[in-house]
Amino acid sequence: MLTNVVAGRHRPASTGSALTLVDPSTGTTSGHTVNSRQSDVDEAMTAAASAFPRWRRSTPAERQRALLALADALESGAETFADAEIRETGKPRRVVLDEEIPECVSALRFFAGAARLLEGTAATEYAPGHTSFVRREPVGVCAQIAPWNYPLMMAVWKIAPALAAGNTVVLKPAETTPSTAVLLAETAAEQLPPGTFNVVLGDRDTGRALVSHPLTDLVSITGSTRAGIDVATTAAADLKRTHLELGGNAPLLVFGDVDVAETAEGICAAAFYNAGQDCTAASRVLAHESVYDELVAALTKAAAGTRTATADADFGPLNSAAQLSRVQGLIDRLGDHAELRTGGRRAADHGFFFSPTVIANLRQDDEIVQEEIFGPVITVQRFASEAEAVALANDVRYGLAASVWTRDHARALRVSAELDFGCVWVNTHGPLVLEMPHGGFRHSGHGKDLSAYSFAEYTRVKHVMSRL
Incomplete structure (x- = not known):
């Protein structure tokens, strides 16, 4: 039974309520975790406030x-x-060990350095006889809620800048993937003062208790738009600061001058990584009419060659039975005009694997175009002009990420300026670097992860003026 970690020590929940953990590769029970309630949240928040x-x-x-x-x-x-990450996500081991954990280590080291590079304006006399300067200070106790698609990485992205800036943290991991957060807190107990970093486990009610707690100064969540609205609404009642990294529905604008085969390979790699369970997933392809048919054929071929539910799988299962049902529902509700080119079904009789999927001939008002899929699915639409491509790309409620595929440099600059998304790639899709910010607009939330911008999110600005 996994338990909370408060002030560096394991703490059982105050009630006997528990949550069942499921291995998404098999669909079978892999463990249990406590389901914290108000008194457990009180204990963790008090510890964080005392340590601040x-x-x-x-x-x-x-x-x-x-x-x-x-x-x-x-x-x-x-x-x-x-081991813990794979047990609760089903990800290929090489992906976790060779890609995700090294990125987590790098993020901790990056923000360790950022702690010593906090810059401010020079002290000077803006009024005669008075010297002014600006202090950057930590916000206080940060309640942070992490998602299930990258449990360890998203936990690190949250705690690293918050702790580097001098805040204390109470983190709630997703109820289906809590183990690596507990391991992280256990490990941190040897490096940080007691109460600096705490973990509470539980469901949505636990998260709401964190958000509404009177000791919470800032709330950060990575999750769905629905969850972000819930957090923002609850936090607004007490004017708490919020940092919202929410859903996405990334458009990929493919123009007629591309190398179609190379572009299709790049799109499929970005669409199917982590089973498409990524807020920046390359799920919504907009193809110029001159290359539309060729691109659909190339995407279909690349998707058919992508492996899942095998020993050498390129990606693992969906997170849960509920997520599998959600993705399948989007496919099942397609209109008669939609063309399912490959996939569109469960990929194995065990676990929650879903086959790589390509759907062509979609319309802008289709549900699967307007809504975030969060599964290994590519949709393809046709456009005739640059202006139409931009209009279609922006015609969703999300604004997290997009990409432009073209050999025309001027076009790439024009279109990237017109796209209403927080990150725009050119001739690639998906790479993130610690030195650059990550975050979206509109229903994709506000605030930035990564970079010095993220560090600044966890500080407050104070003007100090002294009479000479």
Whole structure:
């Protein structure tokens, strides 16, 4: 039974309520976790609030050393973290060990360095006889809610900038993928003062208790738009700061001058990575009419060659039976005009695997075009002009990521400026770097992960003026 980690120690929940964990590769029970309630949240929030005065007064160098030590411990314990991540996500082991955990280690080291690079305006006299300067200060106690698609990575993306800036944290992982967050808190207990980083486990009610708690100063969530609206609504009642990294429905604008085969391979790699369970997934392809038929054929061929539910799988299962049902429902409700070129069904008689899917001849008002899919599905639409492509791309409620595929540099610059999305790639889709911000507009939320912009999200600005 997984338990909360509060002030560096395992703490059982105050009630006997428990949640069942399921291995998505088999569909069978893999363990149980406590389902925390108000008193458990109170305990964790009190611990974080008690630890805040000491942690905020620590020097940037001290915070840097602690985060670097945590990064080293995560790196040396990679196999243990990978076992836990794979048990609850079903991801291919090579992906977790070779890609995701190294990125987590790198993020901790990046924000360890950011702790010592906080910049401010120069102190000067803007009024005669008075000197002004600006202080950047930690916000306070941060309640953070992580998703199930990248459990460890999203936990690190949240705690690293918050801790580096001098805040304390209470993290709630997704109820289906809590193990790596618990491991991270156990590991951090050896590097951080008690109460600096705490983990509470539970369902949506646990998350709501965190958001509404009077000791919470800032709420950060990575999740669906629905969950983000719920958090924002609850936080607004007490004017808490929010940081919302929400859903996406990324358009890929493919113009007639591309290498079609190469483009199709790149799109499929970005669409099917992590079974399409990514808010930036390359799911919504807009193809110029001159290459539409050729591109659909190339995407279909590439998708048919992508493996899942095998020993050498390119991607693993969907997270849960509910997610499998949701993706299948989107397929089943397609209109008669839609052309299912490949896939569109469960890929195995065990677990929650879904086959790589390509659907052509879709319309802008189709449900599967307007809604985030979060599964290994590519939809394809046709456009005739640059202006039409931009209009179709922007005609959804999301604004997280997009990409432009063309050999025309001027077109790439024009279109990227017109796309209403927080990240626009050119001739690629999906790469993120720690030095650049990640975050969206509109129903994809607000606030930035990664980079110095993320670090700034976890600080507040204070003007200090002294009479000379």
